[in-house]
Amino acid sequence: MVNDTTLLLGLDGVAVTKVVAAGDGAQDGPVVHLSTADERARCCPQCGVAAVRMKEWVTTRPRDLPMGGRHCRLRWRKRRWWCDQQRCPRRTFTEQVPQIPARSRLTRRLRQATGAAVGDGGRTVIQSARDHQVSWPIVCAAFTEHARQVLPVQPEPVSVLGIDEIRRGRPHWVLDEATGTWSTAVDRWHTGFVDLSGDQGLLGQVEGRTIAAVTGWLNQRSQAWRGQVAFVAIDMCTIFKSAVRTALPRARLVIDHFHVVQLANQALTEVRRRVTVQIRGRRGRKGNREWELRNRLTRSAARMHACQLDPMVDDLHALGRIGTPILAAWNAKEDLLDLARTHPDRTVIADRLFRFYDRCAASGLPELERLATTIDTWWPEILTFIQTGITNAGSEGTNRVIKTVARDAYGFRNPENQRLRTRCATTRKGRGCLNPA
Numbered sequence: 268m269v270n271d272t273t274l275l276l277g278l279d280g281v282a283v284t285k286v287v288a289a290g291d292g293a294q295d296g297p298v299v300h301l302s303t304a305d306e307r308a309r310c311c312p313q314c315g316v317a318a319v320r321m322k323e324w325v326t327t328r329p330r331d332l333p334m335g336g337r338h339c340r341l342r343w344r345k346r347r348w349w350c351d352q353q354r355c356p357r358r359t360f361t362e363q364v365p366q367i368p369a370r371s372r373l374t375r376r377l378r379q380a381t382g383a384a385v386g387d388g389g390r391t392v393i394q395s396a397r398d399h400q401v402s403w404p405i406v407c408a409a410f411t412e413h414a415r416q417v418l419p420v421q422p423e424p425v426s427v428l429g430i431d432e433i434r435r436g437r438p439h440w441v442l443d444e445a446t447g448t449w450s451t452a453v454d455r456w457h458t459g460f461v462d463l464s465g466d467q468g469l470l471g472q473v474e475g476r477t478i479a480a481v482t483g484w485l486n487q488r489s490q491a492w493r494g495q496v497a498f499v500a501i502d503m504c505t506i507f508k509s510a511v512r513t514a515l516p517r518a519r520l521v522i523d524h525f526h527v528v529q530l531a532n533q534a535l536t537e538v539r540r541r542v543t544v545q546i547r548g549r550r551g552r553k554g555n556r557e558w559e560l561r562n563r564l565t566r567s568a569a570r571m572h573a574c575q576l577d578p579m580v581d582d583l584h585a586l587g588r589i590g591t592p593i594l595a596a597w598n599a600k601e602d603l604l605d606l607a608r609t610h611p612d613r614t615v616i617a618d619r620l621f622r623f624y625d626r627c628a629a630s631g632l633p634e635l636e637r638l639a640t641t642i643d644t645w646w647p648e649i650l651t652f653i654q655t656g657i658t659n660a661g662s663e664g665t666n667r668v669i670k671t672v673a674r675d676a677y678g679f680r681n682p683e684n685q686r687l688r689t690r691c692a693t694t695r696k697g698r699g700c701l702n703p704a
């Protein structure tokens with residue numbers, strides 16, 4: 268017969284015998300006295316035979332989850348038994364139930380909650396420790412156990428893979444005494460693999476951004492997994508390009524509009540700075556119109572109001588020798604923006620691309636010639652973006668989560684722990700931890 272208090276406590280294997288209210292002004296909750304309610308508790312942990320001869324009574328004080336916001340003090344009065352089996356090396360043992368293992372000072376559900384608060388709740392280890400009134404190492408161990416349970420050992424198949432780099436910590440070099448050369452012991456760059464088609468988040472991370480590092484991770488996946496990857500979104504990085512060509516020869520590479528626009532804006536800014544220095548003999552400053560327009564120049568004309576756009580173009584015309592090259596670079600950037608819009612007709616793409624190349628060639632500006640060369644080099648990948656609209660934004664978003672987690676934790680010493688934490692944080696959505704109550 269289960270009493271109401273036992274039902275309320277909901278701790279399997281034990282029954283509440285009595286509850287003693289805490290005194291006035293006491294910080295802790297009431298004292299809850301427990302007795303064993305599971306017949307299997309008296310089975311010897313080594314031979315499994317139920318014991319019949321009791322040795323003594325013992326009381327343990329396992330900590331548990333708060334009840335109604337108060338930390339109840341559990342007192343489990345249980346028996347120590349003799350194991351009378353001839354062949355069993357165990358002489359005595361105390362009772363244990365799955366929720367309260369022998370010698371454990373915490374209930375299993377408390378331990379599990381401390382780890383889940385970090386892995387699923389986005390709490391830091393120290394805050395979870397404060398909330399549950401346990402120590403930092405306990406939460407860390409509980410989190411690791413939780414993460415190993417919720418994270419799949421091998422990632423599920425993905426059709427669109429994102430590869431991006433992220434900086435972590437400081438680089439370390441070691442001196443090779445024999446040759447007198449320095450080699451990298453700890454690389455500051457890490458490469459992340461992100462599921463862009465599903466919600467698996469960060470699939471894995473490796474140290475370094477070399478071809479060997481990227482192909483190494485990809486080759487650890489099964490042949491079937493690699494065969495499923497249809498598209499790989501990257502930034503304009505030749506290392507990733509060669510690595511994907513080697514390890515995933517059938518996947519199509521994608522460069523998204525973000526990286527194209529970023530490159531165009533860089534070229535525009537370089538033109539503006541160079542022309543200013545050449546003609547004014549110094550850097551731009553307040554009072555120089557082209558310097559005052561620097562932020563407006565890198566904005567998309569489609570997102571600007573006519574009352575901002577028209578005066579800007581007029582001002583650039585009025586600036587003469589300074590304004591003309593800046594305007595040419597700005598037009599080239601706008602051409603590229605037009606080009607990077609998704610799903611247009613093939614002839615439209617060809618027209619826009621021709622107009623962009625034509626403008627770059629006609630300008631005679633070295634920055635624009637370099638920009639055109641880069642676009643030409645990466646054109647097949649950019650075209651794939653225009654046709655499919657696949658972006659690497661998910662990877663960039665994952666990088667933001669990695670940074671946020673690292674900042675909340677005040678940094679990580681151990682890259683293994685950091686990866687577990689980051690993978691838990693980026694897979695929270697897929698695991699249903701971000702759904703509103």
Ligand SMILES: [Zn+2]
Pocket residue numbers: 311312313314315316350351352355356357
């Ligand atoms: Zn035994």
